[in-house]
Amino acid sequence: MHRTIASLPLAPSVKTKLTSAGFDTCADLKDLRPLQLCKEAGISQEEALEVLQTLRSDDGVGGVNPLGGAGAVRCGVTALQLLQREHALGDIITFCSALDSALGGGVPVGKTTEVCGAPGVGKTQLCVQLAVCVQIPVCVGGQGGQALYVDTEGSFLVQRAADLAQAAVEHCTLLAHDHEQQAALKDFTVENILSRLWLVRCHDYVELLAHCYLLPDFLTKHPEVQLVVIDSIAFPFRHDFEDFSQRTRLLNGLAQQLIQLATEHSVAVVLTNQMTTKVWNGQSKLVPALGESWGHAATQRLILHWEGTQRLASIYKSPSQMEATVPYCITEDGFRDLAPPPSPGPSSSPGPSSSVPQSKRPRVEARPP
Amino acid sequence: MQNKKLARAGVGSQICERLKNHHVETCKDLLSLTPLEVMRVAGQSHDQSLQLLKSVSLGCAPKIIAAQELWLQREDLCFSTSLRELDGLLQGGVPRGTITEVTGPSGCGKSQLCMMLSVLATLPRSMGGLDSGVIYIDTESAFSAERLLEIARSRFPDYFSEPERLMQTAGRVHLFKELTCQEVLTRLAQLEEDIISCHAGLVILDSVTSVVRKEFDTSLSGNLTHRSNLLGREAATLKYLAQEFRIPVVVTNQITTHFSERPSSTSLSRRWNVQEAPGAQGERDSDYVTAALGNTWSHNVNTRLIVQYVDARLRQIVIAKSPVAPFAVLNYTVQKEGIRLEGNASKEMMSAQGTDPGLHQIRVRTGLDYRLTGAMVTTAPSTITAATYTTTTVGRCENTGV
Numbered sequence: 001m002h003r004t005i006a007s008l009p010l011a012p013s014v015k016t017k018l019t020s021a022g023f024d025t026c027a028d029l030k031d032l033r034p035l036q037l038c039k040e041a042g043i044s045q046e047e048a049l050e051v052l053q054t055l056r057s058d059d060g061v062g063g064v065n066p067l068g069g070a071g072a073v074r075c076g077v078t079a080l081q082l083l084q085r086e087h088a089l090g091d092i093i094t095f096c097s098a099l100d101s102a103l104g105g106g107v108p109v110g111k112t113t114e115v116c117g118a119p120g121v122g123k124t125q126l127c128v129q130l131a132v133c134v135q136i137p138v139c140v141g142g143q144g145g146q147a148l149y150v151d152t153e154g155s156f157l158v159q160r161a162a163d164l165a166q167a168a169v170e171h172c173t174l175l176a177h178d179h180e181q182q183a184a185l186k187d188f189t190v191e192n193i194l195s196r197l198w199l200v201r202c203h204d205y206v207e208l209l210a211h212c213y214l215l216p217d218f219l220t221k222h223p224e225v226q227l228v229v230i231d232s233i234a235f236p237f238r239h240d241f242e243d244f245s246q247r248t249r250l251l252n253g254l255a256q257q258l259i260q261l262a263t264e265h266s267v268a269v270v271l272t273n274q275m276t277t278k279v280w281n282g283q284s285k286l287v288p289a290l291g292e293s294w295g296h297a298a299t300q301r302l303i304l305h306w307e308g309t310q311r312l313a314s315i316y317k318s319p320s321q322m323e324a325t326v327p328y329c330i331t332e333d334g335f336r337d338l339a340p341p342p343s344p345g346p347s348s349s350p351g352p353s354s355s356v357p358q359s360k361r362p363r364v365e366a367r368p369p
Numbered sequence: 370m371q372n373k374k375l376a377r378a379g380v381g382s383q384i385c386e387r388l389k390n391h392h393v394e395t396c397k398d399l400l401s402l403t404p405l406e407v408m409r410v411a412g413q414s415h416d417q418s419l420q421l422l423k424s425v426s427l428g429c430a431p432k433i434i435a436a437q438e439l440w441l442q443r444e445d446l447c448f449s450t451s452l453r454e455l456d457g458l459l460q461g462g463v464p465r466g467t468i469t470e471v472t473g474p475s476g477c478g479k480s481q482l483c484m485m486l487s488v489l490a491t492l493p494r495s496m497g498g499l500d501s502g503v504i505y506i507d508t509e510s511a512f513s514a515e516r517l518l519e520i521a522r523s524r525f526p527d528y529f530s531e532p533e534r535l536m537q538t539a540g541r542v543h544l545f546k547e548l549t550c551q552e553v554l555t556r557l558a559q560l561e562e563d564i565i566s567c568h569a570g571l572v573i574l575d576s577v578t579s580v581v582r583k584e585f586d587t588s589l590s591g592n593l594t595h596r597s598n599l600l601g602r603e604a605a606t607l608k609y610l611a612q613e614f615r616i617p618v619v620v621t622n623q624i625t626t627h628f629s630e631r632p633s634s635t636s637l638s639r640r641w642n643v644q645e646a647p648g649a650q651g652e653r654d655s656d657y658v659t660a661a662l663g664n665t666w667s668h669n670v671n672t673r674l675i676v677q678y679v680d681a682r683l684r685q686i687v688i689a690k691s692p693v694a695p696f697a698v699l700n701y702t703v704q705k706e707g708i709r710l711e712g713n714a715s716k717e718m719m720s721a722q723g724t725d726p727g728l729h730q731i732r733v734r735t736g737l738d739y740r741l742t743g744a745m746v747t748t749a750p751s752t753i754t755a756a757t758y759t760t761t762t763v764g765r766c767e768n769t770g771v
Contacts, residue, residue: 009414124692154467158440194439195436203609209426211430213422234668
């Protein structure tokens with residue numbers, strides 16, 4: 001009621017006319033009819049109607065809100081409802097059981113996760129692995145969804161995706177026990193996996209921003225998409241800007257949009273970030289790129305880094321999981337656990353993590369037999 | 370796409386006029402504003418601004434395709450290097466649409482590799498080539514037309530037995546000598562037109578480092594950022610052209626000395642007792658030679674091949690960063706016909722381990738061999754000066770003070 005006219009999401013010219021006609025707060029406009037407002041403020045009939053509808057939606061009064069979510073007051077949920085919702089959404093596994101358990105099951109659907117790392121450590125491999133794993137059929141313990149891969153660096157090579165898909169198909173075929181699972185796996189082939197992996201190539205930040213404005217429509221049209229990967233979000237924003245404050249504003253806006261996307265459309269958003277060298281007290285260290293304010297953008301942050309020849313994944317920021325560091329490796333089959341040191345003999349590529357269904361949550365057992 | 374005028378993107382003329390007063394004329398200008406700024410500039414309500422942004426986005430957003438469409442064209446995803454083991458590891462060869470970097474000490478064979486790839490690109494498809502022109506941007510004056518023809522004659526003696534085929538190959542390699550950063554940028558800006566007019570199927574930039582090193586002194590403040598921005602823009606242009614024309618892009622890089630002040634253990638690894646690789650312990654406090662242009666450039670390239678010395682004759686290619694290949698080491702020598710892989714029978718050269726491609730230690734030549742070669746030798750060769758190459762475990766190297 002005490003909200004000023006100037007803070008309403010209306011066109012500036014309309015606001016100027018209202019204030020010059022003497023209206024200061026929303027309370028002044030209460031109970032006015034459109035024609036009356038039209039004459040008093042000197043605005044058109046459509047504009048008057050828009051003003052009153054904005055007020056009504058702001059109050060939460062009135063039935064259908066034609067303006068969408070702009071000022072609508074959403075009804076709150078209880079923590080119990082939230083818990084049930086999160087359980088229903090599930091996680092996307094990474095085939096590295098150590099990382100999955102550190103993440104509490106996998107990459108959570110409905111939240112944004114950021115993966116930072118030095119060059120060549122495996123960020124793109126993890127992203128492609130997730131894009132394949134999200135498609136694992138539900139009855140074998142997967143999400144059964146589709147994936148959208150936004151490539152800004154050109155690192156997505158379809159032959160590698162095909163390799164990972166092949167390995168995933170073989171792994172799932174080994175796990176299928178009964179007819180139902182085997183029937184579902186008939187559809188899980190390399191060709192089908194690639195046909196459900198949507199790919200966009202953005203060359204600069206303008207294309208990336210344009211694509212993100214259109215993402216809600218795409219996700220509404222393709223409700224099976226459960227994963228959106230942006231690899232990487234750092235590259236287009238790192239070299240085109242002289243004005244860092246503009247970059248920060250755009251990045252913050254983008255972060256907001258992505259969080260909204262994740263919650264409203266129930267998708268997991270995975271962003272890849274690069275590392276930059278920060279010189280501090282004469283020493284240089286590697287920190288995630290895009291600045292300090294970007295650190296608040298994602299809900300969860302993973303940092304992949306090298307220790308000698310070993311690759312490690314650390315959970316750097318998470319509201320629900322403990323900070324942990326786990327080893328992993330990249331084999332020809334994709335992103336996997338580190339094999340225990342073999343007994344003397346020729347080194348072989350370690351097999352994938354033991355069980356797909358067991359690292360999943362109870363909804364597998366809840367299904368009717 | 371970003372320079373598209375707003376009127377062509379379907380924005381009404383009245384709004385276009387209003388936006389013009391605020392210097393917002395192209396799609397890029399409009400999309401660089403936040404929705405609140407758009408409200409102010411276009412004089413519209415919040416929802417109308419969002420609609421405006423959406424309609425402009427429709428005009429310049431890239432197309433969404435399914436990965437399967439790429440998979441259907443999978444025969445054409447790579448450019449074969451004619452080095453069988455290397456092609457096998459890279460699953461076909463140099464991938465199209467990406468930047469492949471070859472980095473290493475001087476004299477190791479980077480320019481030789483580039484010239485060999487140029488010859489291969491001009492060959493007909495039946496012989497594994499691209500049957501296209503080559504754009505060779507040379508910043509170090511390392512290109513030699515004589516050597517190009519020698520490689521062609523020695524590598525494919527039957528095909529090039531007719532002299533006009535040699536002339537045709539030589540005529541398809543377009544050389545541009547650029548000696549300053551500004552010249553390189555201008556050339557890259559024009560490259561789109563050059564690729565179309567030359568029917569180029571391969572772009573080589575040899576090297577990306579030399580002009581940048583001449584003009585940027587990274588000890589001065591601000592220069593490091595400026596240099597990174599410049600390199601980022603170059604990489605973005607090359608990637609865009611590589612993607613749009615579906616061609617491979619090869620760049621070469623030099624080496625630099627990395628002054629190591631790494632702490633002995635970071636907090637991230639303390640919780641996990643990592644067995645350190647043998648030989649790595651001793652490296653922690655010493656300086657070593659690694660690829661130049663720093664960490665940011667290591668992110669910008671998609672594939673990194675490091676060439677380094679083993680001894681006087683033998684060199685190695687290390688696949689340090691690749692989206693498809695594991696970390697692998699191949700031995701090679703430089704011969705008349707270009708690069709020849711040798712002695713790569715064992716499979717132990719591959720591993721699922723790796724190292725940070727931005728910090729990988731590179732072995733350089735430490736001594737010179739003054740022994741007489743070939744016909745000049747009349748007596749048993751006596752070592753006039755000590756020929757020393759570090760022949761110990763992988764990872765050790767000597768600092769040549771480059």
